Amino acid sequence: MMRDFATVWSERGLLFSGLGNTVLLSVLAGVAALLLGALLSMLLMSPKRMLLLPAKALVDLARCTPFLLFAYIVYYGLPSLGLQFDAWSAGLFALTAYHAAYMAEILRAAWAAQPRAPIEAGVAFGYSGLGLFRRIVLPPLALSSAPVLGNQLIQIIKDSAFLTIITLPELTHAVSSIQSRHFIPFAAFLTAVLLYWALCLVVEAGVAAVGRLAEARR
Amino acid sequence: MPTRIPLLSVQSLRKSYGNLRVLDDISFTVAPGETVCLLGPSGSGKSTLLRCINWLERPDSGRILIDSQPIGVTSGGVVMNDQQLAQVRTRIGMVFQQLALWPHLTVLQNVMEAPVHVQRRPRDDVRAEAEALLTRVGLFDKRDVFPARLSGGQKQRVGIARALAMKPALMLFDEPTSALDPELVGEVLAVMRDLAAEGMTMLVVTHEMAFAREAAHRVVFMDHGVVVETGSPEAFFNAPSTERGRQFLQRFSNGRAALAA
Amino acid sequence: MTHADVLSIFSGALTTLLLSIAGIALGLPFGLGLALARWAKVPLLNPVVAVYVSLLRATPLITLVLLIFFALPTAGVSVGPVTAGLIALVLNTAAFNCEVWRAALLDLPRDQIEAAQSVGMGRVLRFRRIVLPQVWRTALPGLINEMSQLVKLTPVLAVVGVVDITRAAVRIGAQTYEPLPPFLVALAIYIPIVYALVSVQRWVERRTVQREATA
Numbered sequence: 001m002m003r004d005f006a007t008v009w010s011e012r013g014l015l016f017s018g019l020g021n022t023v024l025l026s027v028l029a030g031v032a033a034l035l036l037g038a039l040l041s042m043l044l045m046s047p048k049r050m051l052l053l054p055a056k057a058l059v060d061l062a063r064c065t066p067f068l069l070f071a072y073i074v075y076y077g078l079p080s081l082g083l084q085f086d087a088w089s090a091g092l093f094a095l096t097a098y099h100a101a102y103m104a105e106i107l108r109a110a111w112a113a114q115p116r117a118p119i120e121a122g123v124a125f126g127y128s129g130l131g132l133f134r135r136i137v138l139p140p141l142a143l144s145s146a147p148v149l150g151n152q153l154i155q156i157i158k159d160s161a162f163l164t165i166i167t168l169p170e171l172t173h174a175v176s177s178i179q180s181r182h183f184i185p186f187a188a189f190l191t192a193v194l195l196y197w198a199l200c201l202v203v204e205a206g207v208a209a210v211g212r213l214a215e216a217r218r
Numbered sequence: 219m220p221t222r223i224p225l226l227s228v229q230s231l232r233k234s235y236g237n238l239r240v241l242d243d244i245s246f247t248v249a250p251g252e253t254v255c256l257l258g259p260s261g262s263g264k265s266t267l268l269r270c271i272n273w274l275e276r277p278d279s280g281r282i283l284i285d286s287q288p289i290g291v292t293s294g295g296v297v298m299n300d301q302q303l304a305q306v307r308t309r310i311g312m313v314f315q316q317l318a319l320w321p322h323l324t325v326l327q328n329v330m331e332a333p334v335h336v337q338r339r340p341r342d343d344v345r346a347e348a349e350a351l352l353t354r355v356g357l358f359d360k361r362d363v364f365p366a367r368l369s370g371g372q373k374q375r376v377g378i379a380r381a382l383a384m385k386p387a388l389m390l391f392d393e394p395t396s397a398l399d400p401e402l403v404g405e406v407l408a409v410m411r412d413l414a415a416e417g418m419t420m421l422v423v424t425h426e427m428a429f430a431r432e433a434a435h436r437v438v439f440m441d442h443g444v445v446v447e448t449g450s451p452e453a454f455f456n457a458p459s460t461e462r463g464r465q466f467l468q469r470f471s472n473g474r475a476a477l478a479a
Numbered sequence: 480m481t482h483a484d485v486l487s488i489f490s491g492a493l494t495t496l497l498l499s500i501a502g503i504a505l506g507l508p509f510g511l512g513l514a515l516a517r518w519a520k521v522p523l524l525n526p527v528v529a530v531y532v533s534l535l536r537a538t539p540l541i542t543l544v545l546l547i548f549f550a551l552p553t554a555g556v557s558v559g560p561v562t563a564g565l566i567a568l569v570l571n572t573a574a575f576n577c578e579v580w581r582a583a584l585l586d587l588p589r590d591q592i593e594a595a596q597s598v599g600m601g602r603v604l605r606f607r608r609i610v611l612p613q614v615w616r617t618a619l620p621g622l623i624n625e626m627s628q629l630v631k632l633t634p635v636l637a638v639v640g641v642v643d644i645t646r647a648a649v650r651i652g653a654q655t656y657e658p659l660p661p662f663l664v665a666l667a668i669y670i671p672i673v674y675a676l677v678s679v680q681r682w683v684e685r686r687t688v689q690r691e692a693t694a
Contacts, residue, residue: 064627064673068541068634069645069666076652077659117318124272125332125384126308128300135335139322154537161539165638172542185549193538193546200537217321217364 004187011178018174019195025088025170026157026199029095033156034149036096037103044108055104062101068162070094075166091163091170099156106152110145143214150207154200161196171195223286225250225419226388231270231280233263240266241277242443248388248421253414255430255451256423258440259466264423265315267440268392271421272310273303284309285387308337311381315393317373319365319380325352326361329380337384344383351379355409371402378409389413391422427470431455439463484651488661491647492668495633498561498643502568502633503626509569510576515606517577518584528577535574540635543567548639564636572629579621583614620684627676630669644668 008015043055075090085093114137122136164173171192179188224247233241240263248254256264269275271282273290282289289306291297298306319328329348333339352358355375365373374394381389391410395403407429414420414433424430430437431451439447439454439462447454447463458464513532516524535543548563558566587610595605637646648665652658 060674060677061670063677064631064670065666066631066634066645066669066673068632068637069662069669072645072649073659073662073666077662080657080659115316117314117316118320120274121312121314121318121320123304124274124307124310124312124314125380126304126336127332128304131335135331136320140320143322158537158539161541162635164541172539172545175542176545179549183553185546185553189542189546189550192542193534196539196542197534197537200533218366 001187004184005191007182007184008178008187008191014174014178015171015191018169018171021169022157022160022171023199025091025095025160025163025168026153029092029099029160030153030156032092032096033099033103036100038107040100040104041107041111044104045111059101059105062098063105065098067094067098067159068165070098071162071166087163087166087168090166091160091168094163095156095159098159099152102152102155103149106145106148110141110148113144114141143210143217146210146214147207150203153203157196157199157203222249224248225252225285226271226421227281227283228267228271229281229283231267231277231282233266233270233275233277239443241270244280244443244445246438246445246448248419250419251417252435253418253420253422253433255434255437256421256440257427257430257437257466261442262440263443264440265392268390268421268423271390272307272312273298304336308332308384309387311384311386311389313374313377313381313389313391313394315396317370317377317397319373319376321365324362324364325357325368325376328365328376329383332380333383348379348383351382352376355379356405369402370398371405374398374406375409378406378413387419389418389420391420391424393423393425395424395426427455439466441466484655484661485664487651488644488647488664488668491642491644494641495643498565498568498636498641499630499633501565502572502629505569506572506576506629507622509573511580513573513577514580514584517581532574532577535571536578538571540567540571540632541638543571544635544639560636560640563639564641567635568629568632571632572625575625575628576622579618579625580614582621583618584610586617587614616687620680620687623676623680623683627673627680630673630676
C-alpha cells in the first residue's frame with residue numbers, strides 16, 4: 001500500500017499539474033460565473049417581461065440540465081454547428097455558462113432579502129451610481145451571500161472533474177492516467193479524493209472567515 | 219418671526235397614486251431656524267410630503283426650493299439626473315423611521331461615511347467632528363460598535379448624528395420615534411429638542427404631540443393630502459380653528475385618556 | 480438518427496430511471512441513519528459520520544465512481560459497472576441526505592422530545608411516533624432537491640460503461656458522426672424529469688409556507 005502511494009508521489013509532476021488545472025479552472029470559472037450571473041440576475045429582476053421571461057427560462061433550463069451532458073454538447077456537439085473549442089476553452093465555457101445561471105438565482109434571492117432602508121438612506125445622503133453600489137449596496141450583500149456563493153464554488157470544483165471526459169488534463173484525468181499506467185487504482189484515486197477534500201476545506205474556511213465578519217455586524 | 223427668505227419653499231405640490239390624491243396642492247414655507255411639525259392622521263400624506271422634499275419620491279407637479287435652489291427639476295425645467303440630485307441632497311439631512319443605519323459600518327464609520335466619501339472632506343477633520351457629534355448625542359463610548367448591538371433609541375441618536383455630520387441646511391425627520399419601544403422615545407426627543415433650541419431648521423413628521431407642543435415654532439396639520447390648518451402650537455393645541463383639527467385632537471386625547479384609564 | 484437509435488436511447492433512459500430510483504430509495508434511509516447517528520451523538524459513530532459526510536460531499540461523483548470501479552476488484556471484490564455506479568450514487572447521496580435530515584432534526588423543538596419522555600416513551604417509540612412524523616415534512620424540500628441532483632449526476636455512470644442515456648447517445652454519435660442530435664434527445668429526456676422534481680419541490684415549499692401561515 002505504502003509503495004503505491006510512493007508511486008503516486010513519484011508522479012507528482014503530473015498530479016500537481018492536474019491539481020493546478022483544477023484550481024485554475026475553478027477559480028476562473030467561479031469569477032466569470034459570478035460576474036455573468038450578476039448581469040443575468042439583473043435581467044431576472046427586470047420589470048420588463050421581454051427581458052425577464054427569457055432569462056428565467058434560461059436559468060430554469062440550466063437548473064434541469066446535467067452538467068456532464070452539457071460539457072459533452074459543448075465539446076463534441078457544437079463542432080457540427082461550426083463552433084470548435086479546444087478542451088480547455090470548452091471546459092471553461094461550460095463551467096462558466098452553467099454556473100452563471102445558478103449564481104444569477106443566488107444573487108437574485110440575496111438581493112431580494114436585503115432591507116431597503118439603509119440603501120434609501122444612502123440615496124438621501126447624496127450617494128448615487130457607482131459610489132452607492134460600492135460603499136452602501138455591495139458590502140452587506142456580499143456578507144450575506146458568502147455562504148451560498150462558497151457552496152457554489154465547491155460545486156464548480158466538483159463539476160470540473162467531469163471535464164476529464166473531454167480530455168481536459170485536470171486532477172481526475174491525471175490520477176486516471178497514473179492509475180492506468182501503474183495499476184494502483186486505490187492509491188491514485190484516494191489521493192485525488194483527499195485533494196478534492198482539501199480544496200473544499202479551504203473554501204469552507206474562507207466562507208467561515210467571512211461568516212465571522214458578518215456575525216459581528218448582525 | 220421676522221420675515222426672511224424661507225429656507226424651504228414648497229409650492230403647489232401634487233401627487234396621486236392612481237386615483238388616490240396623496241398630496242393636493244400643498245404649499246408652505248419654513249424659515250431659517252424654524253422647527254415645523256407636520257401633524258395629521260395616518261394616510262394624510264405627511265410622510266409622502268417629507269420624502270418629496272429630498273426627491274426620494276417624485277411629486278406629479280409643483281416646485282420645491284431649498285435656499286432658493288430647486289430640487290428635482292432645474293430652473294430650466296429639466297428633470298435632474300442622479301448626480302445633480304445627489305448634489306442637492308447633501309444639503310438636506312434625513313432621519314428615518316426605520317433607522318436605516320449602514321450595518322456593515324461601526325457607529326463612528328456610519329457618521330463619517332458620507333462626509334468623507336460624498337462631500338470629500340478631509341478624514342481627520344471629519345473624524346473630529348464625528349466624535350464631537352457622538353458625544354453630543356451621548357454615544358461617544360459606542361463609537362466602535364456595530365449598529366446591530368445598539369438599542370433602537372441608540373440607533374436613532376446615531377442616525378441624528380449621522381445626518382448632522384453633513385452640516386445640512388435643513389433636517390427632515392420622518393416619524394423618527396414611531397418604530398421605537400416607548401421607553402426609548404424620550405432619549406431621541408431630548409436630542410431633537412436641543413437641536414431645535416440651537417436654531418437648526420427642522421421639518422418633523424411625528425405623532426409625539428408633547429414634542430410638537432414644546433419644541434415646534436409652528437405646526438402644520440394635514441388631512442387627506444391637504445393642509446387644513448397651520449399656526450403656533452399654542453393656538454392649534456388649545457383652540458384649533460377647524461372642525462377637522464378639533465376632531466383630530468379629540469381622537470388623540472381620547473386615545474391618551476383610554477391609555478391612562 | 481434512425482428509429483433503432485432512438486429506441487436505444489430510450490432503453491438507456493430506462494436504465495437511468497431504474498438506477499436513479501434505486502439510488503434514491505437506498506440513499507434516503509441510509510442518510511437518515513447517518514443523521515441519527517450524529518443527532519443522538521452515538522459515541523464512536525458521531526465523528527466517523529462527520530468525517531464521512533465531509534469527505535463525500537467534497538468528492539466529485541466521477542472520481543468516486545472510478546475509485547470504486549477500479550479499486551474494489553484489487554481488494555478481491557469484483558464489481559460490474561452498474562453495481563459500482565449504484566454504490567457510488569448511494570454513498571454520495573446519503574452524505575447529502577444526512578445533512579438535510581440533520582438540519583430537520585435540529586429544527587425540532589426540544590420540548591417535543593421532553594414531552595414524549597415525560598409520558599414514558601422509549602427511544603424507538605419516541606422516534607417513530609413523535610420525531611419522524613414531524614421531521615419528514617421539514618426535510619422534504621431538501622430531500623427532493625437532492626433527488627433532482629442525483630438524477631443530474633447519473634450521466635456519470637456512462638463513464639464506467641453503464642449503458643444509460645448518455646452512453647447510448649455517445650455511441651450513436653460516434654457511429655453516425657453526428658453527435659449533436661442524440662445528445663439533444665438525451666437532454667430532452669433529462670430535462671422534463673428534473674423539471675418535474677424541481678416543480679414538486681417548489682410545490683411542497685409553497686404548501687409548507689401555507690400551513691405555517693395558518694398554524
